[in-house]
Amino acid sequence: MATTLFDKVWDSHVVRKIEDGPDVFYIDRHFIHEVTSPVAFVGLKQRGIGVMYPERTFATADHNTPTWNQHLPVADPLSANQLEALANNAAKYGISHWGLGHRNNGIVHIVGPENGITLPGSTIVCGDSHTSTHGAFGAIAFGIGTSEVEMVLSSQCIMQPKPKKMRINVNGKLGFGVTPKDVALYIISKQTTSGATGYFVEYAGNVFEEMTMEGRMTVCNLSIEMGARGGMIAPDEKTFEYIQGRKHTPKGADWDKAMEYWKTLKTDEGAEFDVEFNYDAADIEPMITYGTNPGMGMGVTKSIPKAEEVEGGVETYKKSLGYMKFNEGEDMIGKPVDYVFLGSCTNGRIEDFRAFCSIIEGRKKAENITAWLVPGSHKVVDQIKEEGLDKIIEDAGFVLREPGCSACLAMNDDKIPAGKLAVSTSNRNFEGRQGPGSRTLLASPLVAAATAVEGVVTDPRTLLV
Amino acid sequence: MSNILKFNIDNIMAYDKFEVLTSTAYPLPIENVDTDQIIPARFLKATERKDFDINFFRDWRFDSEGNPIADFPLNDPKYAGSKILVGGRNFGSGSSREHAAWSVYDFGLRCVISSAFADIFKNNCLNVGVLPVQVSAEFADKLFKAIEADPKTEIKVDLPNQTVTLVSTGESETFDINGYKKGNMLNGFDDIDYLQNIKEEIVEFTETRPF
Ligand code: SF4
Numbered sequence: 001m002a003t004t005l006f007d008k009v010w011d012s013h014v015v016r017k018i019e020d021g022p023d024v025f026y027i028d029r030h031f032i033h034e035v036t037s038p039v040a041f042v043g044l045k046q047r048g049i050g051v052m053y054p055e056r057t058f059a060t061a062d063h064n065t066p067t068w069n070q071h072l073p074v075a076d077p078l079s080a081n082q083l084e085a086l087a088n089n090a091a092k093y094g095i096s097h098w099g100l101g102h103r104n105n106g107i108v109h110i111v112g113p114e115n116g117i118t119l120p121g122s123t124i125v126c127g128d129s130h131t132s133t134h135g136a137f138g139a140i141a142f143g144i145g146t147s148e149v150e151m152v153l154s155s156q157c158i159m160q161p162k163p164k165k166m167r168i169n170v171n172g173k174l175g176f177g178v179t180p181k182d183v184a185l186y187i188i189s190k191q192t193t194s195g196a197t198g199y200f201v202e203y204a205g206n207v208f209e210e211m212t213m214e215g216r217m218t219v220c221n222l223s224i225e226m227g228a229r230g231g232m233i234a235p236d237e238k239t240f241e242y243i244q245g246r247k248h249t250p251k252g253a254d255w256d257k258a259m260e261y262w263k264t265l266k267t268d269e270g271a272e273f274d275v276e277f278n279y280d281a282a283d284i285e286p287m288i289t290y291g292t293n294p295g296m297g298m299g300v301t302k303s304i305p306k307a308e309e310v311e312g313g314v315e316t317y318k319k320s321l322g323y324m325k326f327n328e329g330e331d332m333i334g335k336p337v338d339y340v341f342l343g344s345c346t347n348g349r350i351e352d353f354r355a356f357c358s359i360i361e362g363r364k365k366a367e368n369i370t371a372w373l374v375p376g377s378h379k380v381v382d383q384i385k386e387e388g389l390d391k392i393i394e395d396a397g398f399v400l401r402e403p404g405c406s407a408c409l410a411m412n413d414d415k416i417p418a419g420k421l422a423v424s425t426s427n428r429n430f431e432g433r434q435g436p437g438s439r440t441l442l443a444s445p446l447v448a449a450a451t452a453v454e455g456v457v458t459d460p461r462t463l464l465v
Numbered sequence: 466m467s468n469i470l471k472f473n474i475d476n477i478m479a480y481d482k483f484e485v486l487t488s489t490a491y492p493l494p495i496e497n498v499d500t501d502q503i504i505p506a507r508f509l510k511a512t513e514r515k516d517f518d519i520n521f522f523r524d525w526r527f528d529s530e531g532n533p534i535a536d537f538p539l540n541d542p543k544y545a546g547s548k549i550l551v552g553g554r555n556f557g558s559g560s561s562r563e564h565a566a567w568s569v570y571d572f573g574l575r576c577v578i579s580s581a582f583a584d585i586f587k588n589n590c591l592n593v594g595v596l597p598v599q600v601s602a603e604f605a606d607k608l609f610k611a612i613e614a615d616p617k618t619e620i621k622v623d624l625p626n627q628t629v630t631l632v633s634t635g636e637s638e639t640f641d642i643n644g645y646k647k648g649n650m651l652n653g654f655d656d657i658d659y660l661q662n663i664k665e666e667i668v669e670f671t672e673t674r675p676f
Contacts, residue, residue, distance in 0.1 A: 411507060
């Protein structure tokens with residue numbers, strides 16, 4: 001029978017089916033970080049149970065960490081306490097731990113693939129909804145809650161009903177200045193923030209085939225923003241080339257055996273999905289959001305829709321624009337911006353820094369802009385230096401910070417002040433996401449860079465020649 | 466009044482059993498309420514699970530000086546003590562933080578009703594003893610109207626029969642929940658208990674994994 005990529009991976013991880021209940025679902029790889037794991041360890045202790053397979057869990061500190069002076073003790077006592085809890089729990093149960101300052105430290109969804117922990121056909125979970133990132137490798141990867149973190153620690157399984165299947169096909173030729181982030185924001189704007197609730201998405205079509213692994217990660221990362229449990233892309237030569245030789249990737253005969261399996265990981269001709277969507281690459285522009293959820297996005301040259309043009313409640317829409325201090329029908333281009341954030345597990349990889357630098361090279365940061373450039377990991381920092389991008393950044397008047405989640409969720413000091421407007425390459429523009437009262441416009445690294453040098457929302461195509 | 470049984474102190478992670486709950490409700494007719502609103506990230510720094518009610522909907526309940534915002538329904542004395550929250554469509558989207566479900570529970574709520582829930586939030590609720598009840602958009606609308614007309618409107622959520630009823634008019638709808646989760650809620654069990662009991666099967670399975 002013709003089956004989908006998703007079915008192949010899901011079905012091979014079901015330990016037991018519960019009648020009129022969820023599947024007992026096996027987890028190959030588990031990531032933990034300091035914010036959503038401590039209570040799970042408290043739970044283990046209270047129940048008097050241990051960690052079943054410590055070698056299948058990987059800990060990294062990222063959500064709470066400072067992006068400046070990481071060699072100094074963490075100033076905020078609550079953050080320091082969580083970081084210490086992570087280190088202690090990892091040590092106690094024999095879990096590998098990449099704490100602050102460790103060579104492999106960085107944002108969990110960036111260091112996983114970098115170290116070859118993320119593999120095709122595997123199942124991956126983490127107490128962070130953007131775990132969907134790892135789907136770029138043909139893995140089933142999704143975010144879980146802390147109770148489930150405790151389940152994985154204690155039994156390597158969680159209880160999951162199997163989601164429905166959606167395929168999103170994007171074919172055609174992407175326009176000039178259109179990045180993977182724009183493709184994702186475009187899809188979300190069509191699906192809305194809840195359109196894919198209950199589904200697991202497979203992305204297919206030449207646009208994703210031609211995309212780099214980094215671009216695929218950006219797309220899969222954002223799957224959760226349309227409500228999907230996760231998103232995945234069939235592994236191909238690019239995938240194998242990316243993972244080969246990394247720290248945790250199978251080697252020698254194990255590699256050959258794995259390859260045999262990985263090559264079967266694609267949706268068969270004629271396999272059925274519960275629902276399917278087709279989009280034309282030519283319709284996608286550089287995108288920007290204007291509201292308080294990632295579904296409220298549009299081409300950067302467009303004007304904010306009128307309440308009667310949007311689906312859903314008028315009250316909710318007005319509340320959203322009210323928070324953003326925007327009016328219906330206004331243009332986004334030319335709006336003065338206060339902050340620019342380049343980073344996060346969505347756009348904190350080397351390609352994102354290259355894209356950003358392609359615009360700022362030979363230009364200067366605008367006076368009115370405070371910019372935070374936060375690489376996703378130490379490896380990204382190294383690459384930035386190797387490629388000389390740090391020089392471009394410095395010459396243009398920007399500063400490179402140290403790795404972490406930073407202003408993506410503003411748990412550390414990197415908070416956008418109340419009322420200030422930020423163009424951000426991260427993934428959420430919810431009220432207060434980047435600091436209480438902060439106002440966020442989500443966009444690609446190119447839009448962020450163009451805005452950073454012009455000081456107002458700018459179409460990057462006007463600066464790319 | 467509710468007939469929720471007492472907290473089981475033998476197992477601190479378990480929750481009160483859920484059978485039939487009759488209560489007034491807080492109305493929150495806003496769509497796409499995300500978990501960053503339910504509990505903002507800056508309040509996620511705890512290493513223990515306690516007192517998450519304090520910052521439940523922090524930035525909607527309090528202004529920047531920390532004064533309660535009087536007309537926000539969760540502050541409104543008309544609804545005080547309700548054990549049910551009726552939320553707008555796509556409730557609980559965004560971040561996977563279970564802290565959001567904890568804060569719902571710690572605030573004294575045992576049930577959230579909406580015409581659509583985000584997946585992870587729904588799962589998290591079920592894991593901590595909060596019952597997510599999905600109703601039709603029309604029924605949700607009816608509930609909002611009834612509460613607006615009379616804040617003392619009672620809603621009866623009957624888990625064994627999987628029905629939700631507007632007590633004043635008797636209008637009722639059934640809701641879905643899988644048999645396994647229903648059993649857990651009725652008994653105050655959780656998944657970890659279940660998984661601990663099938664460990665041998667999991668060990669065998671692990672041995673077949675290629676990596
Ligand atoms: S960068 Fe943002 S979305 Fe990514 S892991 Fe960190 S907090 Fe989560």
